[in-house]
Every structure is written in C-alpha cells, then in structure tokens.
Amino acid sequence: MDDMEFVGLGNFSHLFFEDLVFWGALRNNLVWMILTLVFMISVSLGLAMLLNAKFKGRTFFRGLFYFPFVLSGILVGIIWRWMYNVNFGFLNEFLSLIGLDQLRQTWLGDPNMALFYVFIAALWRGVGAPMILFLAGLQTIPEDVLEAADIDGASRFKKFFSIKLPMLKETFVIVLATQIIGSMGVFDIIVATTGGGPGNSTQVLASYMVQQTFSFANMGMGAALSTIMLVIMMIVVIPYVLFTTKER
C-alpha cells in the first residue's frame, strides 16, 4: 500500500459531480428510510397492538413474529432471493399453480421495482424488533387510565390516538432513531438478494462503499462514501442523543 497518492477532495468531487451511481444510491437510502418509517413502524405497531391483547397462544405469536429478526440479513436475503427466482422461485411457481401465469414476474430483475421487493424481505425480517419495543411500551400504559377512558365512553379509535399514542412517545423516539440509523446502514439483505443490481437500481451507500472498496480496490472512493454515510448518520444521531439526554 505504499503508492497512495494524495488527491485532496478528488474522491468527493468525483462522487458528487461525475459518479452515475452515487446519487441513485443516496436516493435509494432515502426511499428505504421512507418505506421503513411508513411500513416498518405501522406494521410493527399494528402487530404490537394485536399481540398486546389477551388471547390464547399470544406468546407463541410474539415469538413467531420476532423470530425472523434473529436470522442474519444474509440468510434472509438468500431465502428471499430463491423465493423471487424467476425460473424456480416459490412466487412464480405458486402463481402458475393457481393458474395466474400472466402474473409471473421477473421480480428482482425489474429495475423499477427491485428495491421494493427487497424491502418486503427486509420488512419480514425486521418487523419483530420495533414490535417488541412497542409491545414493551404498550405494557407500561397504566390499566386504570384505559379503564377510566372506557368508563367515559371513549371509542377504541379515541383511546388509541388520545391515550396510547401519546404515552408511546418515548418508545417512538427510540424506534424512529434506530430505524432511521438502520435504514442508512442497510447492506446485508441488499447484497444477498440483488448485489445492488440490476443496473445499480438497488444500490445503497453501504453496498456501493463495500463494492468500491473490496471488489474494485477503490479505497479512496470507499473512504469517501464511508465519510458521507457518517455525516448523514450524525445528522440523525446527534439530535436523538440530545433529545434523550434532555428528557432525563
């Protein structure tokens, strides 16, 4: 590694002004973040509400929905890559089995939709973590407050928006921060499903950084991408830390 040459801000300049992939990767990170905030949080909150109710077998279902989260992202990515496989995958085979051949897709081969299909895999894997946090938050809400609301004739809708949501404020802060940070660092599931393709349509900053650094020995570019990711993460992390310390 003796022949390194100092190029100043050359790598940043290349990324910002010449590189065809960088802005697409950053956009994909932002799309992923929006999908996470909308779907990951709403689905996990919905599941937590359902699993907070008293019914037989709820412990089993809590474990069932949490289970995918303990699997590695690479493993989940490989499972879903095979599910989406055009020629042998479960999804296309299932569509054929029920006579819906016309709905068979190229799935991960569609550059316009591939990111969303990968996100479904990530949703399946990741929903358990915020669900557990919401579940813990819901269980801290005092029963007497909810009973008082029942006595006052509050509807389920009213109780949810006027009591439960406000009392989950701290849980939301933790979930939002961890999900935003996670969505900026998303890597393993993308690498295992699409490798950032097709045509870089699912490339995100982390996968692009690894590809540049380790596949193409482009260390300077990899370091520049890492620095940009760090700055973006700090924009989220610093307000989060300030908020949580102020609350204490």
Added chain:
Amino acid sequence: MKKKILALLAVLCISVFALFAFSACGNDNDGGADGETINITWWDLNEHLTGIDSIIASFESQNPGITVTTAGHSNETLHQNLQISAMNDTLPSMWFMWGGALGGRYVQYGVSRDLTSFANANNWNQVFTPASLQLATLHGELAGFPRAMNILAVYYRRDIFEDLGLSHPTTMAEFHTLVETIHAAGITPINTASVPGWHIMRLWEQFLEHYAGAVQHDQLQIFEIPWEGNQAVIDSFATFQRYAQSGFFPDGFISMEAGDLTLLLYPGFSAMQIEGPWFDSSIINDQQDIELYGIFPLPNGGTNRLSAFGEMYMFNDNLTDEELEAAVAFLHYFFEQHNVDTHPNLFGVPIPQIGREGGIPAEQVNVPAIFATGSVNGTFTISDQALPPIVVDALFNVLDYVALGTMTPEEAAAFMQRGIERHQQEG
C-alpha cells in the same frame, strides 16, 4: 444508582478500548515460524480445497516441521477478505489469485513477494511452461506460482443440437442464426447471468473481438486507441443489447447469480454456456453426464481467438526465506502427478508444467479440445483481467445499463472512456 451506571459505563469503555488495543497487537502474518514449526496459511476457493485433507496430511507426515492450514472462500469473499487483509497486513502465507489486474493489485500494493530471484535460483524456467510464467508476471515481477491456464469456449448441449439438427457455427452470422433457431424452439440459447458482471462479459468480449478484430481489440485493451466513438465498441454493445432484449438469455438473467446457472443448463432449459476447462470437472462432480456436453470456439472472426486467463498462488511479502521455501515445497508436492491422479477433478488441468501437458483425466473429454483449439486459434486476455479495476467496474455497470436499455451503445462507449480516463488520472 447513578454511580453504578457510571461505573458500568466506565468498565464498558475500558473493555472496548482494551479490545481495540489488543487487536493492534496481532501478528503481521498468520503463518510463520513458531520455534521449529513453520505454519503455512493458505486461502483458496472452496472448490479448490475440497477433499485435499489427505494430501496435506501426507505432506505434513513427510515434512514434520511444516503444517498447512487452509481457509476456503467463495469467489467474491476471497477478493474481499484479501483486500481487507492487504490493508491491515494480515495476509495469509499464500493465496489463490487470477492473473492480470486482479493479481496485479497486490503487486502494486507491495504486499506480495516478487519471486523473480527465487525462480531463477530454482530454475523455474525448466519447471513451468513459458506461457504460464508469462501470465504470472505482473508489473515486471514474477508474482506467483502458476496453478493453471484457462481458455474459454462455448459449452453446448449435444442432445439439444442433435434434436434441432444444428452443427457448430463457423461464422458470426451462423452463430446468430443458431441462437435464433434455439430460441424459436423454446430453449434459452445463451446461459448467462449478470451477478456479478464477469459471466455476461464473456459473451460481450466475443462480440468486441468480432467487430474490432484481434489487433484493434488488443489496442483497446491497453488503451492505445480510445473507446469513445469507436465503431467496433459501439457495435459490440449494440449486438449485446439485441441479445439481452431478444430473450436469448434466461428470464431474469439480470438478477441471477452466475453460480446458479447450471440449474438451467443441466435440465436442458438452456443450450450454451461460455466456460473454461474447469467446467468438465464441475459437470462430473455434479454427477451429470459429460457425454451430453461438447465445445466449440465462438466464431468471432480472424483465427477465432478464445479468451484466456491464468491462475496462480501468490505469497505474502512478509514471509521469511524458510517460510517461502516451505510454501513452495508444499505446492510442488501438491501438484505431483500422484495427487492429480487420485483427485482428478480437483486440479486445473493440464498442470502448466513442462512435460505434463498430457496429464488430463480421461473423463474430462472436452479439455484436450479446448487447449488444442486455443493453441491453434490463439488467445486474448479475458477482459476483467486485461482491464484495470476501475475500468472493469465501468464495464460491469455498462453491460447492465445496456442490457436494461437505460444506456445506448454510443453512451456505453463514452462511459467506458470516462472510466479509462479516471484510471489514467489516478495512475
């Protein structure tokens, strides 16, 4: 309570710091002399290490002072782990590597041993074939112990060709007709995948050889002439695009992994796949009928040159002379004919050593034909070894963009030129 939390955090911080501090105390090299024992650490592809324990055990019993420790990797993880290790000076004693730009990067980093004087002292010019030493010479250094020479041809399904009444094409026009005929029969003509980009590149470079001709192709590879606006380059991308968009590749090829391709070839869903001599042993190891497969050179014009690349073992520059001698002694033992005979599908055959040209296992029926064709037709260096990494990155991107139709062939040629200019700027 607050004090307890602070104490806990302090302990945590000290632990993390200690972890980092101790990690910096690691040895530069996993292999090395430990008293009287020399341990050789060896990284290779998983398939190169399958079933070799008995060879290692036999070597170790004959050489009590030497132990050999292996670590297998996939193609991609081998690259990644070597890159990481090269950065923090923790490379193994020796590692498998391809020639060209892939192996050349370790020479440029200054982390691999220049074997030139070692080879001279040990008369390697009387051991290895001149071509294999040539392919292992990178940036003026003899960078590795030659493992194999590979030449790529079109593997095809004999049964499909017989059913459709097809014969080997002798011109590019005949090849196009052949592809269209197979496609019309409901079979995927070319079995290729785009993840990662090197498999699909094998077809594109044949088109480039066809349109550019041998001389201009070689000039393009060393950037003697520009790619932007070059009609041969543009035509090669245009033909590649036509193939990608005409259903001549498998459905979903753009997101398929090259390692999964045999799932389509073995059942006969696809008819042809560009591969090298190792593919015979893959077919045999996968318990398929080797008689179903034949080879022909893709008729790209001129002498119908085939693409080729070398494989070798590189050595850590930190090795002592004793360690290097032990590692080389092991490799010489490893490649002895009795090991090749007992593990016929493990080695890249023929072994690129003088006098061993005929040592090809009888069941690998296509290998002699590949090397005979390569020797008559001539070869060119495969693109991802001929071109530097930044340009290979550009090429893999371009092939995807062109296949998807998001880039025209003219834009693709210009994009390649940008990659070349960036490489040249960075030296």
